[in-house]
Amino acid sequence: MKKSIRTGLILSAMTLLASCGVSKQADTFTIGICNYVDDASLNQICENIQEVLKEEGKSGVKFDIKYQNCNADRAVLDQIISDFISKDVDLMVGVATPVAMAMQAATEDNNIPVVFAAVSDPVGCQIVDSLAAPGGNITGTSDYLDTNSVFNLMFALNENPKKVGLLYDLGQDSSKTPIADAKSILAKKGVEVVEATGTNTSEIIQAASDLVSKGVEAVFTPSDNTVMTAELSIYETLANAKIPHYTGADSFALNGAFLGYGVDYANLGKETGAMVVDILKNNKDVATYPVKTFDNGTATINTETCAKIGFDIEDVKTKFAPYCTSIKTLTTAESF
Amino acid sequence: MAGFLSTFQTASELGLITSIAVLALFISYINLNICDLSTDGSFTLGASVGAVVAIAGYPYLALFAAIGAGMISGLVVAFLQTKLHINSLLAGIVVNTGLYSINIAVMGNSSILNLNKTRTIFTDFKSLLSSTFLNNYYKLVVIILILALVVTFITLLLKTKFGLALRATGDNLEMVKSSSINPTIITIIGLMISNGLTALSGSLMAFSVKSSDINIGSGIVTVALASLLIGTLFFKKRGICLKAIGAIIGAVLFRFVYTLALKMDMPASYLKLVSAVIVVIALSARYVKEPVLRGVDGIKKLFGGRKNA
Numbered sequence: 001m002k003k004s005i006r007t008g009l010i011l012s013a014m015t016l017l018a019s020c021g022v023s024k025q026a027d028t029f030t031i032g033i034c035n036y037v038d039d040a041s042l043n044q045i046c047e048n049i050q051e052v053l054k055e056e057g058k059s060g061v062k063f064d065i066k067y068q069n070c071n072a073d074r075a076v077l078d079q080i081i082s083d084f085i086s087k088d089v090d091l092m093v094g095v096a097t098p099v100a101m102a103m104q105a106a107t108e109d110n111n112i113p114v115v116f117a118a119v120s121d122p123v124g125c126q127i128v129d130s131l132a133a134p135g136g137n138i139t140g141t142s143d144y145l146d147t148n149s150v151f152n153l154m155f156a157l158n159e160n161p162k163k164v165g166l167l168y169d170l171g172q173d174s175s176k177t178p179i180a181d182a183k184s185i186l187a188k189k190g191v192e193v194v195e196a197t198g199t200n201t202s203e204i205i206q207a208a209s210d211l212v213s214k215g216v217e218a219v220f221t222p223s224d225n226t227v228m229t230a231e232l233s234i235y236e237t238l239a240n241a242k243i244p245h246y247t248g249a250d251s252f253a254l255n256g257a258f259l260g261y262g263v264d265y266a267n268l269g270k271e272t273g274a275m276v277v278d279i280l281k282n283n284k285d286v287a288t289y290p291v292k293t294f295d296n297g298t299a300t301i302n303t304e305t306c307a308k309i310g311f312d313i314e315d316v317k318t319k320f321a322p323y324c325t326s327i328k329t330l331t332t333a334e335s336f
Numbered sequence: 337m338a339g340f341l342s343t344f345q346t347a348s349e350l351g352l353i354t355s356i357a358v359l360a361l362f363i364s365y366i367n368l369n370i371c372d373l374s375t376d377g378s379f380t381l382g383a384s385v386g387a388v389v390a391i392a393g394y395p396y397l398a399l400f401a402a403i404g405a406g407m408i409s410g411l412v413v414a415f416l417q418t419k420l421h422i423n424s425l426l427a428g429i430v431v432n433t434g435l436y437s438i439n440i441a442v443m444g445n446s447s448i449l450n451l452n453k454t455r456t457i458f459t460d461f462k463s464l465l466s467s468t469f470l471n472n473y474y475k476l477v478v479i480i481l482i483l484a485l486v487v488t489f490i491t492l493l494l495k496t497k498f499g500l501a502l503r504a505t506g507d508n509l510e511m512v513k514s515s516s517i518n519p520t521i522i523t524i525i526g527l528m529i530s531n532g533l534t535a536l537s538g539s540l541m542a543f544s545v546k547s548s549d550i551n552i553g554s555g556i557v558t559v560a561l562a563s564l565l566i567g568t569l570f571f572k573k574r575g576i577c578l579k580a581i582g583a584i585i586g587a588v589l590f591r592f593v594y595t596l597a598l599k600m601d602m603p604a605s606y607l608k609l610v611s612a613v614i615v616v617i618a619l620s621a622r623y624v625k626e627p628v629l630r631g632v633d634g635i636k637k638l639f640g641g642r643k644n645a
Contacts, residue, residue: 102545
């Protein structure tokens with residue numbers, strides 16, 4: 001009896017060992033993708049990366065994709081990355097700045113290549129040395145927002161606004177640079193700036209109604225995840241007060257904002273996926289693989305909100321035309 | 337296989353680092369009988385203060401700065417409770433909320449700091465141990481050394497007269513009042529010590545994961561309470577030192593469960609549910625253990641069977 005128990009234990013230990021050491025097929029790459037938090041833009045990126053990898057898998061090399069979302073928990077993020085490393089991933093994809101930074105720290109010694117997505121300021125937060133030559137084992141795509149172009153659109157509709165509101169979350173690193181840019185742009189033009197910040201949906205709702213009560217003529221928000229999450233709850237307040245909301249991502253418009261201008265996150269995800277394929281398939285050197293930035297040329301207008309504010313959509317289109325490469329229109333989504 | 341073990345190494349590192357916060361709750365929750373909900377905030381405070389000081393070039397001062405900042409935060413919580421008579425849960429929540437803004441301000445109006453190239457206690461030990469067999473275990477070495485200091489400190493502290501008064505304040509406030517000890521002072525000092533430890537834990541976390549962000553402490557109070565409860569399953573009626581070690585074991589086991597869940601490719605979003613289940617198991621274990629050991633009869637009795645015994 002005792003003997004059989006012992007044999008059983010040994011056998012199970014051996015299977016455990018064997019299951020850990022399963023050798024990978026030569027033409028399959030294991031990829032670990034980690035998302036930072038559930039968010040319309042970030043989810044869009046992750047879906048598109050996986051789509052590109054699956055599409056590639058049909059014809060060429062195969063990809064075994066491990067996908068996780070740490071839901072903004074720093075310790076869990078570390079455990080996920082450690083789990084990826086233990087599963088011998090050939091490459092890691094980090095979506096959003098905190099994930100990219102954590103992957104950078106975790107791969108310092110093992111040099112597993114890392115591709116990041118949607119890091120707004122990769123040089124500023126020391127993830128890469130420079131956009132042209134990252135210098136380490138990490139490169140990727142940046143959703144850097146050209147704040148100037150958003151304000152060009154604002155000024156195209158309202159040549160000399162007196163008061164403009166800035167709505168954002170102080171806790172969002174990606175908002176820092178564009179908000180500083182916005183302040184200097186507005187100061188140069190002599191426009192009064194009203195700042196309103198919040199750290200969660202209910203605070204953003206209050207901040208938005210505060211802006212309305214202070215009589216701003218337009219509101220600007222960069223690609224701020226907190227405001228994005230709250231957009232569905234604030235777009236009616238702003239639209240009813242006839243205040244257009246100019247934002248730094250098309251997903252805002254999908255949630256009711258008047259204008260989303262900037263990075264097409266679906267496209268960013270596809271480009272990130274393509275980068276992963278290129279690096280692994282063609283054995284590219286990450287240290288010299290430039291960070292990809294995007295020509296933020298697409299203005300996305302929400303036609304429902306546009307009508308509610310009282311703008312004529314055709315008029316808006318003509319006025320916007322000189323300042324962007326293309327104009328898209330959509331209505332508020334009912335499901336995502 | 338090496339990779340397999342490395343995930344448990346990461347879990348141990350994270351578990352041991354958070355175990356300092358668990359020990360802080362061991363003081364405030366178990367001994368002082370105060371549920372300090374400012375823990376998340378003071379953990380992040382430790383991380384941000386530590387990070388800022390370390391970036392400024394003072395890797396060791398950073399640890400003390402973090403402890404100091406945590407103690408001030410503890411002082412505020414205690415002041416609200418004892419002097420302004422705000423309910424202890426509420427005082428913790430209020431301070432936790434306020435700390436969010438303070439933490440952003442400490443990090444220079446930023447929500448995230450990169451410590452990848454910053455000299456910290458970990459990088460120093462890494463180069464120190466680079467040619468020894470402890471090469472890959474430098475983080476564990478640092479944490480275990482600091483933990484040993486913390487456990488010694490707590491054990492000695494709780495055995496002093498002040499420690500006795502602290503335990504008594506949590507046990508029987510009326511008795512303490514009648515024996516001419518001032519419970520206000522005890523509560524203030526107790527909360528300052530516990531928050532100092534929480535902040536130390538936070539700063540070590542930031543140094544270990546090489547970045548500090550505004551969410552680094554979110555949910556720590558739940559994790560720490562769960563770890564503490566798991567810990568109390570061991571060494572129940574033993575001395576202070578063993579109880580403290582039980583709390584540390586609890587923190588590490590808690591992370592191991594996460595590692596196993598991830599190994600089974602469970603989506604990370606379910607981990608919170610896993611931790612909730614762990615807490616329930618830890619809380620109910622003492623009531624369930626005996627009947628289960630007695631077999632079917634015992635289980636029947638547990639679920640509403642008539643009590644014949």
